Amino acid sequence: MDISAYSALLFLPLALPICVYVTFSDMRDMRIPNQMVTALFLVFAVVGLFALPLDVYAWRYVHLIVVLVAGIALNAGGVMGAGDAKFAAAAAPFIHLGDVQFLLALFAANLLAAFAAHRIGKYTGLKNIAPHWKSWTSPKFPMGLALGGTLALYLGLGVWLGK
Numbered sequence: 001m002d003i004s005a006y007s008a009l010l011f012l013p014l015a016l017p018i019c020v021y022v023t024f025s026d027m028r029d030m031r032i033p034n035q036m037v038t039a040l041f042l043v044f045a046v047v048g049l050f051a052l053p054l055d056v057y058a059w060r061y062v063h064l065i066v067v068l069v070a071g072i073a074l075n076a077g078g079v080m081g082a083g084d085a086k087f088a089a090a091a092a093p094f095i096h097l098g099d100v101q102f103l104l105a106l107f108a109a110n111l112l113a114a115f116a117a118h119r120i121g122k123y124t125g126l127k128n129i130a131p132h133w134k135s136w137t138s139p140k141f142p143m144g145l146a147l148g149g150t151l152a153l154y155l156g157l158g159v160w161l162g163k
Helices: 005-029 034-051 054-076 082-094 097-122 125-129 144-161
Strands: none
Touching (some): 034 054, 034 082, 054 082, 082 144, 097 125
């Protein structure tokens, strides 16, 4: 992985609780709160100043803009929710450009695992643990489960396998 273990170690403790809450919130309410998107952005904005060289830090905002534009287009096409697009954009600066191919593979694997786990929960007795969750009855999939999980896994793997 091209992300530095140092930067992943600085980002992970603050980004992980946000990712966990996003997965929970999206399964419970089928929405990602704007406060969590803002919090994730602020984690990068503040911690990034210490975790990354200044030129790299500044260029990472381009990641945010590119993913936000793509997310807006996907949202307009009905492919993903607005909260998903905003969360993906806020998560984009955390990703080292050299890790994009790895991240896409990680996201694909995590998306399949999250979908399978959600459907197993939805159609078994596990649903009774939280019967009021909107994701059990919605025809849509709570993408925050996969998005939050992917960022958390990426940063965790970055701590372990990063440069």
